[in-house]
Structures are given as C-alpha cells and as structure tokens.
Amino acid sequence: MKFDPFIIPFNIGLYFILIYVVTRSVIWFRDLSKPDKLRLQRGFFGIAFGLSLKEIFMESLIHRKILKTNFRLGYMHMSLAFGWFLLILFGTIEADIFSAKHLNAPYKAIFFRFFNPNHGRTSFESAYGFLMDLILAFILSGLFLAVAKRIYSKIVGMKKTTRLKIIDKIALTSLWLIFPSRLLAESFTCGAYGTGSFLTGSLGAWLATFLPAQQMAYPFWWLYSISLGTFFILLPITRYMHIPTELFLIFMRNSGIKTGDQAGTYSEVQTYSCSSCGICLDSCQLNFSAGITNIQSAYLMKAIRNNNDVSEIAHNCLMCGRCDQKCPVGIELSQIRMIQRRGDETENDFRNIYKGYFRSRQTNISEKTNGSSNYNFLQETDHGKADILYFAGCMSHLTPAIKNSMIKILDASEVKYNFIDEQGGVCCGRPLMLAGQDKEARELINFNSQMIWKSGAHTLVTSCPICYKVFKESYYLDVEVLHHTQFIKRLIDDGSVKMNFLHKKVVYHSPCDLGRGSGVYDEPKEVLGYVSRLERSNFEDGNSLCCGGSLANMKISSTDKKKIALDAANELTKNNPDILATACPLCKKTFSSVTATRVADISEIVAEALVGKSIKINNGSHINSIKALANI
Amino acid sequence: MDKFGYTISKERQIDYDSNNRGVASYIFEKEPSFRLCIECGGCSATCTTASFTDFSLRELNILIKRGENDQVRQNLKKCMLCGKCTLVCPRGVNTRNIVVLAIKAFQKSDNYEI
Amino acid sequence: MSKHVVVIGGGVAGLEVAGQLSRAGIEVSLIEKESKTGGHLNNWHRLFPDRRNSIEVKEYLDGMTHNQRIILLTNTTIERFNRNKGHFSITTNEGRELTADAVIVATGFDLFKxxxxxxxxxxxxxxxxxxxxxxxxxxxxxxxxxxxxxxxxxxxxxxxxxxxxxxxxxxxxxxxxxxxxxxxxxxxxxxxxxxxxxxxxxxxxxxxxxxxxxxxxxxxxxxxxxxxxxxxxxxxxxxxxxxxxxxxxxxxxxxxxxxxxxxxxxMEMSEGGEKIAGLGGLNTGENRFFAAADNHFGSNKSNIEGVFFAGTCTAPMNITETISHARAAVVEVIDYLKDGK
CATH class of the missing domain: 3.50.50.60 (FAD/NAD(P)-binding domain)
Incomplete structure (x- = not known):
C-alpha cells in the first residue's frame, strides 16, 4: 500500500507548519538590527551553535530546569517533548530500515503500522516494536499527568495552572488525542494481524476478542491524522508555538543578542517561547499573598501574543524579578514587561485570524510630550567640590534614622564627603522609568548627572536601592556608584571604622532592586555578620521576597500592598529575630507598618555598633567636613 | 434697561453645573482611592516638585473633582513620580496612579473620548 | 452566697467599677499589671477642658475604692482565662487561681508609639x-x-x-x-x-x-x-x-x-487587652479595640456571657465618658448576677 486518503489532514498540517515556520523565521531575521544579524551569523558558525544544540537537548527536550524545580511537572514536560522526539526519530529510522525503499515521505514513518501491518514478526522487528511501544508508553504516562494537571493541578505540585482561551483548548484537545488515537489505531491494526509488542500487541489482542479489529482500526488512523493536522495548523496561534520558537530563542541568546528596551524580534521570540508552564504564577507574591491572579508573566506573554491591550497587566507588577529567576525558559520577563510599559495601549484585534498568525508588533513609542521639557523649573545648584557624594534619596527623607546613621558613619570614617540632597534633592528618575516614561526620566538623569559631574567626586554613595540601580545602569557617570552597604563593607575592610559586636539576632531582607535587581547580595550580609548574629531565612538571595511597597506597581491598592508586606514580614520573623534588617528605606517603611519586630536599616545597626568617638547624631558635625572641603 | 442688584464674577465662581467632570469620573473609575482624599496636604508638603514649583497634588485633586480642569493641566507633567506622597498619605490614596491617569484622561478628553 | 467579680485593669474604668460593685455588696478582685492603680491618670498633669488637676479625679477614685472589701492584686497579669459552667477561672502570673461569677475587662488603651x-x-x-x-x-x-x-x-x-x-x-x-x-x-x-x-x-x-x-x-x-x-x-x-x-x-x-x-x-488597643482577647476568645473590631455585643444598647456586653467591658478598652473615651461607661457596666453586671446564673 502506498497511499490512503486518511493521511491528507496530517500532510496539510505538516506542510503548513513547515512553510509557516520558514516564513516566520525569515521575517524575524529581517527585523533584526544589523549588529544582531551579524551576531547571529557569527553564532551560526561559532561555538554558539554547539552550545545551543546542547541547551536545546537539555532544556527543550529533557526540561532539566523544570525537573529541578518540580520533578513531576518536569517529567510531564519531558515525557511529552523528549518522548515525542524519540518517537519521530525512531519512527523515521524504523521506516527507513524496514520499508522497501529509503528516504520515505514523513507520513510513511508516522503511520508506519498502517502501511506495514504485518511488521513485527521477526525477532529484530519485534525488538524494535518493543522500543516503539516503550516510547509510546513513556509519552502516555506524561499525558496522563497533563490531563490530571488540568483537572487537579496539585497532582503535579502546582498551586495554579494557567487559564486557556478557546483556540488553546481545541489545540490542547487535539494534542491530547494524538497519542491515545495512535495507541488505539496501532492496537487495532496489531490485533487484526496478530502483531505488536507489549503495549499495542496485548491491547490489540484483547480488543480483538470482542471488537472487529480490522474495521475499528481505520477510523482511529483518521482520528490520529486529523489530530496531528489540527494541532499543526493551530500551533502558531496557541501557546504550543513555544515548541519551535524556543529553539530560536536558545540560539539567539547564545549568539549574544539582548532584549533591549524596544519591541523587536528577540522580545517577540521570547514572548512566543513561553510555554505557559505556570512556574511564574507560583513565584508571584501578587498571586499568593494578594490573590491577584491575572497579571503574572505567563498571562502577560499570552496577552501580548493575542494582541490584547496589556497596559493594565503590564503596570500591575511589583517588578520584584522573582519570576525572572524561576522561568525555566530563561525569558527576560521583567524586561519584556518594561517594553510594554513604554508603549501605548494597543488595539484589541485578536479576532482577526491573520493577525493571530502574523501579529503586528508594537513599534511606536508615541511622543508623550510635545518636545518641551517637563522639568525646566529645575535650577542648577552648586554643592562645591567633594571626593565622596552621599545621596540619601527621596525615601530616606521619610526615614531619618537611615540618613542620620549614615552621617554618623561617614563622620566616623573621616572621609571628605558632601551630603548632596540634605535639603531634599531631585528624584533619580527610576520611578519614571518604571512607569515607562524614559524620556521624562532622562531629563532628571541629565540634571543630576551635571550636579554630580560638577562636584568632581570619584564616588557616589546612596542609601536607596532604587536610586542605586538607576545610577549604575542609566547614568553615564565617571564615578563609582556604591550602595551604602558596599561602602560600609569597604570601611570595615580597610579599618576606617571600628565596631562592637552587637549580641542581637538579625535576619536580613534583601531588597529587590539591590539583590535581584543589581546583584548585590553579599556585602549587606557580610556587614551584618560582622556586627551581629546574622541568621538565615527561608528566602535568601535570588529567592528573597518583595516587601510589597515597590514603586514599580502603580495599580496595586494599599490594602493589597499590606497583605504582601504582612506575609513577607511573617515569613522573615518566623524565628523571632531581634531585628529585621534591610537595606532600603522603602522596605523599612513598608515592613515597620506591619510587624512588631524592630525593623532597621543596616546603616542603623552599624551606627549603633560604632566604637570610639561618640559623635552625636545631628549636631551638624558633618558640616565641618564640608567646610573643610570648601577650603581646598 | 439697567440691571439692578449684584452679579458674581464668572471667573471667581466654580460653575459646578457646566463644568466637565469627565476627567474626574475617568479617574474615579480606574482608581477608586481617588475618592478618599481629605485634603490634608501631606502629599504637597513632602512633594519634591512642590519645593521648586507651584505644583500641588492636593489642589490638583480637589480641582479635578470640581471640574476646574484648565487650572490643573499645565502642572501635571511636573510630577517626578518619586512616590513620597504615596508614602505619606494617611488615607492610602494611590497618588502616583492619579497623576498618570489624569495625564491620560486629559489626552482622552482632547480626543473627545471622555 | 455573695458573688465574686474579677475586674481586669485598675485605671479609671476599673477603679470606678470595683468601687461601685463593692458598694453593692459584691466581692471584687481588682487585677492591675502595674505596681499602683490609676493607669494613665497618673501621667497627666491637668485635664481638659477645664484644666483641673488630675489628682482630684484620682482622689475621687481612691475614695470610691477606699474602705471597701476589694482584693487588690498589683503587679499582676493574667496567664489563663477559662469559662466553665457559668464560672470563670483565672490564673495569674504568680500562679494564683481566682474563680469568678463575672468578669469586667477594663484594660484601657495604650498610647500610640x-x-x-x-x-x-x-x-x-x-x-x-x-x-x-x-x-x-x-x-x-x-x-x-x-x-x-x-x-x-x-x-x-x-x-x-x-x-x-x-x-x-x-x-x-x-x-x-x-x-x-x-x-x-x-x-x-x-x-x-x-x-x-x-x-x-x-x-x-x-x-x-x-x-x-x-x-x-x-x-x-x-x-x-x-x-x-x-x-x-x-x-x-x-x-x-x-x-x-x-x-x-x-x-x-x-x-x-x-x-x-x-x-x-x-489611642490604641492596649497590649494587655490584646492578650486577654486572645486568652478569653473575646471579639475585637477592625480598630483592634474590643467589639461590644451591640454598639447602641450593649456597649458593655461582650460576645461571652458574663464578660463585660468598661471604658477605653472598647473605644477612645475621655474620663467623663469612661466613668459613665464603667457605671453602665456595673448595672449590666448586677443585672446579670441577679438572674442567679
């Protein structure tokens, strides 16, 4: 037998998806910037290609990262992806070895048993049949978990499972039908011919005892083909597009392409690479503390793919970065969210089927202002020259204990410094950036940059992680930017300040913008360990919680903020520490309103521990050093 | 015929009936905490921008609610969104979102969308 | 047989309640966590609105409780608080066991820190x-x-x-x-x-x-x-x-x-009050003060039969209101005990 009409749906689907993927790749490549095209070309002939193959095997097929986070969920993904891959691979080899001629059309391998019903009688053939049955059984076990996950998500150890739209449901049904229909089609065929291995053979023989196997097989071969065809045709407009897209993502990433701050090929490839696995849902505090369940990264990715208006979703996020840490595909979720914040509301045109397959990318960042400056009222100020600048930050003015402690520490270290925003300064610009208003932020950045540059300082110390991150990343300054914890660490290291050991039990809360946002994890803990009994919490470093007070979320209500703060504070104070230490005025303020435990910034604890010259806080002694500087 | 009696100067009066409060309705809908303001002025006191200009979030709040939109517009974009006001507000008003929504609402009202 | 009432808190409300109950022939034990009674009154100099000396009010309250058979337990806190068969058993920090027919909570307020x-x-x-x-x-x-x-x-x-x-x-x-x-x-x-x-x-x-x-x-x-x-x-x-x-x-x-x-x-719900609320299963409101059974006609009653509230443990009150509220609590308690429960 050479041909049967039932293979038509499969063939249509297969060639459609192949053509689609090629077209899409061409469009993606075309939209890349010149340097990125070069990177990709270099990557193709360089080490990136090999690395990518390895990563594709480990992540796209084996799903190593998901396995590590959640074994059952990982197994489910692995059995479907890796199992299907093996089935295609060994199916093709089977068709190649056992058919009359080599290099068969793909359908010959997929529907091998239909065209070779008598296959499996010799010992080698039956051994190979055993292998094929084993792979099918492997896939079916994963499928069983997937069905169970839909019905009851706790089975695979997930608290939440992602919600689906209708097209996704049809695609999901066709995906679920593929393997059971193959099992039944093969079993009936085997039953009719008395062939098949432990799975198809036994099931077929049993079914044949009470059913007309020969007649039953044919409709299931049709069902198998239709499921495959439907799945392939719907693939580009469903989350299953992540299967082919993730390969591109891995290769692009290994070639050194970065997300950038505007929508482009790479951000789009990342958006399509999201498999909606739902791991980000479980890591999100808006979900598990505040019960806000529709804004998580998986939903954002889906909304972008569907051309929905995402502005509400995009802005309702603490930008704590916990999901970035957990995403098994390595999508830069926060950066993609920032791109959406920078854009305007998009028209909701998901009903347009063509747009579903070739979505219009949000390209413009519309002019939000008419070109005139919003902040031309800012007056240049002259603070005089200094080696070290101290910038407390807006928030620190509402936590005077932090700035006073810093003055005490700076005075004790006898460095020559200038407290530039003592009388209140100009915002660092990050809050505007987080709101997607880069152009406005740039004005403030330029203003502050000038002031810093004029001072001739070599070091800028800030108490606020929000300021720290923007100073480091978005200011083009020829000064070293330090968070005060890093600065204090240095003072300790070079012996500039002496401290007593405080016999106090301290737990450290790592602020989002300092830890995950800027990678400063160690210095704060080293300083705390130096002056106190630092204890570990269950939420250290990359896994640390957000206090809930984040400026990044413009939409959240104060009640929901409090819920997040309360949950986080309760987790951190489980072992009854004397002090809940943090390194951010905003975290401090947020936590102090919800816990009875003393909340203190690291600078306060250090100031308490200072030895010697008991410089009284706030007697204006720092002015002496400023005056001394003026005399230089 | 000469008019007798007094007339109140149009410019002084808040013409509540003819003022367009679409901007306020838009903000009320998107940010219900806008209703909670008691005009204590904590936001304006702490405001970074207010130390340089006549921008006052408290004033902006009340004027939008009264539909006195023209007075408010030009000052809105001076806000730096630094968030001190949100931290000070005794009523838990989501002040930053109000500024962002007000800017958006004025754009929409220019396009006759609200 | 004479009835026994335990009053928790020896501030304005607690002293007034204890004095009035004692005068009505009821045996009273007054528990006070500090070394002396009077509560916040000891810290005020002159009182609003007429700026009279707070000592005058203290003298009145001392007069109320003077010469009465009130068992005064100072430096005392409550560690256990149980109700069985219409009686209350209370264990103090010094291990003392008290049995009461009714309890009046007059734990007052703490100043906001x-x-x-x-x-x-x-x-x-x-x-x-x-x-x-x-x-x-x-x-x-x-x-x-x-x-x-x-x-x-x-x-x-x-x-x-x-x-x-x-x-x-x-x-x-x-x-x-x-x-x-x-x-x-x-x-x-x-x-x-x-x-x-x-x-x-x-x-x-x-x-x-x-x-x-x-x-x-x-x-x-x-x-x-x-x-x-x-x-x-x-x-x-x-x-x-x-x-x-x-x-x-x-x-x-x-x-x-x-x-x-x-x-x-x-003014905030006192720490002592919060502790009693936890021990006795007494309802508190959103403002964390004790929640009265009814805000209009049961402001002295709690959710537990036989436990009554007096004074600022239910809401901020001035001294005049506190004393009135305490007297109202006395009426409620006497009424409750009369029913022979």
Missing part, C-alpha cells in the same frame, strides 16, 4: 516629644529643650497614629485635638514668650466645653492653627526642627523652624 511615625523623628531628634512627655514636663514644671534652654517656637502635630492608614489606624482618637489645644494653652501659660502652632487635619472639638477652649486658645493665648498634615521633620545645623507642611487653606507649602515638636499620640 510615636517612633513608628519615623518621619517625625521621635527617638531620633532630641526635641521631638509626645503629648505624654509634655505632661511629664508640666508635672515637673520644667519645660526645656534637651540642652536645657527654654523653647521659643513650639509646634504641635495632631493625629499622630490616628486617622492614618499607614499605621493601620483608620479611626479618630477623638481626644488628641482637645489635648493639643489644652497643652497649647498651658505652654503659653508656662512660657509667655513662646509661640505655639497647632498643625491639624480637622479640628474635632466635639465634647462639652471643648470648642470654648479652642476659642480661648485663640483669643486669650494667641495660639496659631495651621490646617495641614505635617509630612516630615528634619534637624537643621543650628539644632532646630524643620518641618514640612502644606498650609492647605493658603494653598502653599510651608516650611517652619521650630525649637520643639510635640506629637499628639493617638
């Missing part, structure tokens, strides 16, 4: 004090700054820890406004050269003769009232306090240098 409003700098800046600290100064007759000099300009901040979502207290403590006015008047009286400014969100002068005191403060003592919430205080080089506030009636931000800042700390 002003250091929680860090932006005002209490505990950070020397010359930021609370209303309670100022009362202490009045009692000693020495109103000075940390360096011993006499303050010239003094600011009073209303609503510290009251009407503030940021500290979780939505409610109005009701008495801070009149306390502020009273203290402003006293400051002017003690320091005739001084200038006193009250920073308020709303003036809530709802009690008898409060408004008159407000008027007197303006007319006779020249106290200035500025409508605006102080957002923050900082210290200047010359050791003055720089406050930021919007003069909302003028519509302009206002900066002012002060020698001294007085924070009108609000």
């Amino acid at each position: 002003s250091a929680r409003k860090e932006e005002y700098g209490y505990g950070i800046y020397d010359n930021v004090i609370t209303s309670a600290d100022l009362e202490e100064m009045f009692r000693t007759g020495k109103i000075t700054l940390a360096n011993g000099s006499v303050p010239d300009t003094i600011g009073i901040v209303h609503c510290v820890g009251s009407r503030d979502e940021k500290v979780g207290n939505f409610y109005c403590s009701k008495l801070c406004c009149v306390t502020a006015v009273k203290q402003a008047v006293e400051l002017r009286e003690y320091l005739p050269e001084s200038k006193v400014f009250c920073f308020y969100m709303d003036m809530r002068m709802g009690g008898a003769f409060y408004e008159e005191l407000y008027r007197e403060a303006q007319e006779k003592w020249g106290v200035s009232f500025i409508r605006g919430k102080v957002s923050e205080a900082s210290e200047t080089i010359e050791n003055k306090l720089l406050i930021k506030v919007e003069d909302t009636l003028a519509g302009r931000p206002l900066k002012m240098k002060l020698d001294m800042l007085v924070l009108m700390a609000g």
Whole structure:
C-alpha cells in the first residue's frame, strides 16, 4: 500500500507548519538590527551553535530546569517533548530500515503500522516494536499527568495552572488525542494481524476478542491524522508555538543578542517561547499573598501574543524579578514587561485570524510630550567640590534614622564627603522609568548627572536601592556608584571604622532592586555578620521576597500592598529575630507598618555598633567636613 | 434697561453645573482611592516638585473633582513620580496612579473620548 | 452566697467599677499589671477642658475604692482565662487561681508609639516629644529643650497614629485635638514668650466645653492653627526642627523652624487587652479595640456571657465618658448576677 486518503489532514498540517515556520523565521531575521544579524551569523558558525544544540537537548527536550524545580511537572514536560522526539526519530529510522525503499515521505514513518501491518514478526522487528511501544508508553504516562494537571493541578505540585482561551483548548484537545488515537489505531491494526509488542500487541489482542479489529482500526488512523493536522495548523496561534520558537530563542541568546528596551524580534521570540508552564504564577507574591491572579508573566506573554491591550497587566507588577529567576525558559520577563510599559495601549484585534498568525508588533513609542521639557523649573545648584557624594534619596527623607546613621558613619570614617540632597534633592528618575516614561526620566538623569559631574567626586554613595540601580545602569557617570552597604563593607575592610559586636539576632531582607535587581547580595550580609548574629531565612538571595511597597506597581491598592508586606514580614520573623534588617528605606517603611519586630536599616545597626568617638547624631558635625572641603 | 442688584464674577465662581467632570469620573473609575482624599496636604508638603514649583497634588485633586480642569493641566507633567506622597498619605490614596491617569484622561478628553 | 467579680485593669474604668460593685455588696478582685492603680491618670498633669488637676479625679477614685472589701492584686497579669459552667477561672502570673461569677475587662488603651511615625523623628531628634512627655514636663514644671534652654517656637502635630492608614489606624482618637489645644494653652501659660502652632487635619472639638477652649486658645493665648498634615521633620545645623507642611487653606507649602515638636499620640488597643482577647476568645473590631455585643444598647456586653467591658478598652473615651461607661457596666453586671446564673 502506498497511499490512503486518511493521511491528507496530517500532510496539510505538516506542510503548513513547515512553510509557516520558514516564513516566520525569515521575517524575524529581517527585523533584526544589523549588529544582531551579524551576531547571529557569527553564532551560526561559532561555538554558539554547539552550545545551543546542547541547551536545546537539555532544556527543550529533557526540561532539566523544570525537573529541578518540580520533578513531576518536569517529567510531564519531558515525557511529552523528549518522548515525542524519540518517537519521530525512531519512527523515521524504523521506516527507513524496514520499508522497501529509503528516504520515505514523513507520513510513511508516522503511520508506519498502517502501511506495514504485518511488521513485527521477526525477532529484530519485534525488538524494535518493543522500543516503539516503550516510547509510546513513556509519552502516555506524561499525558496522563497533563490531563490530571488540568483537572487537579496539585497532582503535579502546582498551586495554579494557567487559564486557556478557546483556540488553546481545541489545540490542547487535539494534542491530547494524538497519542491515545495512535495507541488505539496501532492496537487495532496489531490485533487484526496478530502483531505488536507489549503495549499495542496485548491491547490489540484483547480488543480483538470482542471488537472487529480490522474495521475499528481505520477510523482511529483518521482520528490520529486529523489530530496531528489540527494541532499543526493551530500551533502558531496557541501557546504550543513555544515548541519551535524556543529553539530560536536558545540560539539567539547564545549568539549574544539582548532584549533591549524596544519591541523587536528577540522580545517577540521570547514572548512566543513561553510555554505557559505556570512556574511564574507560583513565584508571584501578587498571586499568593494578594490573590491577584491575572497579571503574572505567563498571562502577560499570552496577552501580548493575542494582541490584547496589556497596559493594565503590564503596570500591575511589583517588578520584584522573582519570576525572572524561576522561568525555566530563561525569558527576560521583567524586561519584556518594561517594553510594554513604554508603549501605548494597543488595539484589541485578536479576532482577526491573520493577525493571530502574523501579529503586528508594537513599534511606536508615541511622543508623550510635545518636545518641551517637563522639568525646566529645575535650577542648577552648586554643592562645591567633594571626593565622596552621599545621596540619601527621596525615601530616606521619610526615614531619618537611615540618613542620620549614615552621617554618623561617614563622620566616623573621616572621609571628605558632601551630603548632596540634605535639603531634599531631585528624584533619580527610576520611578519614571518604571512607569515607562524614559524620556521624562532622562531629563532628571541629565540634571543630576551635571550636579554630580560638577562636584568632581570619584564616588557616589546612596542609601536607596532604587536610586542605586538607576545610577549604575542609566547614568553615564565617571564615578563609582556604591550602595551604602558596599561602602560600609569597604570601611570595615580597610579599618576606617571600628565596631562592637552587637549580641542581637538579625535576619536580613534583601531588597529587590539591590539583590535581584543589581546583584548585590553579599556585602549587606557580610556587614551584618560582622556586627551581629546574622541568621538565615527561608528566602535568601535570588529567592528573597518583595516587601510589597515597590514603586514599580502603580495599580496595586494599599490594602493589597499590606497583605504582601504582612506575609513577607511573617515569613522573615518566623524565628523571632531581634531585628529585621534591610537595606532600603522603602522596605523599612513598608515592613515597620506591619510587624512588631524592630525593623532597621543596616546603616542603623552599624551606627549603633560604632566604637570610639561618640559623635552625636545631628549636631551638624558633618558640616565641618564640608567646610573643610570648601577650603581646598 | 439697567440691571439692578449684584452679579458674581464668572471667573471667581466654580460653575459646578457646566463644568466637565469627565476627567474626574475617568479617574474615579480606574482608581477608586481617588475618592478618599481629605485634603490634608501631606502629599504637597513632602512633594519634591512642590519645593521648586507651584505644583500641588492636593489642589490638583480637589480641582479635578470640581471640574476646574484648565487650572490643573499645565502642572501635571511636573510630577517626578518619586512616590513620597504615596508614602505619606494617611488615607492610602494611590497618588502616583492619579497623576498618570489624569495625564491620560486629559489626552482622552482632547480626543473627545471622555 | 455573695458573688465574686474579677475586674481586669485598675485605671479609671476599673477603679470606678470595683468601687461601685463593692458598694453593692459584691466581692471584687481588682487585677492591675502595674505596681499602683490609676493607669494613665497618673501621667497627666491637668485635664481638659477645664484644666483641673488630675489628682482630684484620682482622689475621687481612691475614695470610691477606699474602705471597701476589694482584693487588690498589683503587679499582676493574667496567664489563663477559662469559662466553665457559668464560672470563670483565672490564673495569674504568680500562679494564683481566682474563680469568678463575672468578669469586667477594663484594660484601657495604650498610647500610640510615636517612633513608628519615623518621619517625625521621635527617638531620633532630641526635641521631638509626645503629648505624654509634655505632661511629664508640666508635672515637673520644667519645660526645656534637651540642652536645657527654654523653647521659643513650639509646634504641635495632631493625629499622630490616628486617622492614618499607614499605621493601620483608620479611626479618630477623638481626644488628641482637645489635648493639643489644652497643652497649647498651658505652654503659653508656662512660657509667655513662646509661640505655639497647632498643625491639624480637622479640628474635632466635639465634647462639652471643648470648642470654648479652642476659642480661648485663640483669643486669650494667641495660639496659631495651621490646617495641614505635617509630612516630615528634619534637624537643621543650628539644632532646630524643620518641618514640612502644606498650609492647605493658603494653598502653599510651608516650611517652619521650630525649637520643639510635640506629637499628639493617638489611642490604641492596649497590649494587655490584646492578650486577654486572645486568652478569653473575646471579639475585637477592625480598630483592634474590643467589639461590644451591640454598639447602641450593649456597649458593655461582650460576645461571652458574663464578660463585660468598661471604658477605653472598647473605644477612645475621655474620663467623663469612661466613668459613665464603667457605671453602665456595673448595672449590666448586677443585672446579670441577679438572674442567679
């Protein structure tokens, strides 16, 4: 037998998806910037290609990262992806070895048993049949978990499972039908011919005892083909597009392409690479503390793919970065969210089927202002020259204990410094950036940059992680930017300040913008360990919680903020520490309103521990050093 | 015929009936905490921008609610969104979102969308 | 057989309740966590609105309880609180077992811990004090700054820890406004050269003769009232306090240098009260004070039969209201015991 009409749906689907993927790749490549095209070309002939193959095997097929986070969920993904891959691979080899001629059309391998019903009688053939049955059984076990996950998500150890739209449901049904229909089609065929291995053979023989196997097989071969065809045709407009897209993502990433701050090929490839696995849902505090369940990264990715208006979703996020840490595909979720914040509301045109397959990318960042400056009222100020600048930050003015402690520490270290925003300064610009208003932020950045540059300082110390991150990343300054914890660490290291050991039990809360946002994890803990009994919490470093007070979320209500703060504070104070230490005025303020435990910034604890010259806080002694500087 | 009696100067009066409060309705809908303001002025006191200009979030709040939109517009974009006001507000008003929504609402009202 | 009632808390409400019950022939045990009775009354100098000496009220309360058969347990806290078959068994920190037919909770209030409003700098800046600290100064007759000099300009901040979502207290403590006015008047009286400014969100002068005191403060003592919430205080080089506030009636931000800042700390559910609520399963409201069974006609009744409330453990009250509320509790208890339960 050479041909049967039932293979038509499969063939249509297969060639459609192949053509689609090629077209899409061409469009993606075309939209890349010149340097990125070069990177990709270099990557193709360089080490990136090999690395990518390895990563594709480990992540796209084996799903190593998901396995590590959640074994059952990982197994489910692995059995479907890796199992299907093996089935295609060994199916093709089977068709190649056992058919009359080599290099068969793909359908010959997929529907091998239909065209070779008598296959499996010799010992080698039956051994190979055993292998094929084993792979099918492997896939079916994963499928069983997937069905169970839909019905009851706790089975695979997930608290939440992602919600689906209708097209996704049809695609999901066709995906679920593929393997059971193959099992039944093969079993009936085997039953009719008395062939098949432990799975198809036994099931077929049993079914044949009470059913007309020969007649039953044919409709299931049709069902198998239709499921495959439907799945392939719907693939580009469903989350299953992540299967082919993730390969591109891995290769692009290994070639050194970065997300950038505007929508482009790479951000789009990342958006399509999201498999909606739902791991980000479980890591999100808006979900598990505040019960806000529709804004998580998986939903954002889906909304972008569907051309929905995402502005509400995009802005309702603490930008704590916990999901970035957990995403098994390595999508830069926060950066993609920032791109959406920078854009305007998009028209909701998901009903347009063509747009579903070739979505219009949000390209413009519309002019939000008419070109005139919003902040031309800012007056240049002259603070005089200094080696070290101290910038407390807006928030620190509402936590005077932090700035006073810093003055005490700076005075004790006898460095020559200038407290530039003592009388209140100009915002660092990050809050505007987080709101997607880069152009406005740039004005403030330029203003502050000038002031810093004029001072001739070599070091800028800030108490606020929000300021720290923007100073480091978005200011083009020829000064070293330090968070005060890093600065204090240095003072300790070079012996500039002496401290007593405080016999106090301290737990450290790592602020989002300092830890995950800027990678400063160690210095704060080293300083705390130096002056106190630092204890570990269950939420250290990359896994640390957000206090809930984040400026990044413009939409959240104060009640929901409090819920997040309360949950986080309760987790951190489980072992009854004397002090809940943090390194951010905003975290401090947020936590102090919800816990009875003393909340203190690291600078306060250090100031308490200072030895010697008991410089009284706030007697204006720092002015002496400023005056001394003026005399230089 | 000469008019007798007094007339109140149009410019002084808040013409509540003819003022367009679409901007306020838009903000009320998107940010219900806008209703909670008691005009204590904590936001304006702490405001970074207010130390340089006549921008006052408290004033902006009340004027939008009264539909006195023209007075408010030009000052809105001076806000730096630094968030001190949100931290000070005794009523838990989501002040930053109000500024962002007000800017958006004025754009929409220019396009006759609200 | 004589009935036995345990009164928890020996402040104004507890003393009044204990005295009245004892006079009615009921055996009373009064539990007080401090070494002496009187509660917050011991810390006040003169009382609003008529500025009578607080000692006079203390004397009245002592007279109420004097010569009565009241078992007074000071330095005592409650560790266990159980109800079985209409009786209550209470275990104290010293292991003493008390059996009662009824219990009156009169645990009062705690003053809001002003250091929680860090932006005002209490505990950070020397010359930021609370209303309670100022009362202490009045009692000693020495109103000075940390360096011993006499303050010239003094600011009073209303609503510290009251009407503030940021500290979780939505409610109005009701008495801070009149306390502020009273203290402003006293400051002017003690320091005739001084200038006193009250920073308020709303003036809530709802009690008898409060408004008159407000008027007197303006007319006779020249106290200035500025409508605006102080957002923050900082210290200047010359050791003055720089406050930021919007003069909302003028519509302009206002900066002012002060020698001294007085924070009108609000009233909160007492820690002791919270402990009793937990031990006894007593309902508390959103404001964390004890929740009365009915706000209109059962403000002394709790959710547990035989347990009654008296005074500020249910809501902020002034002394007049506290004493009335305590007497009402006595009526409820006698009524309850009469039914022979």
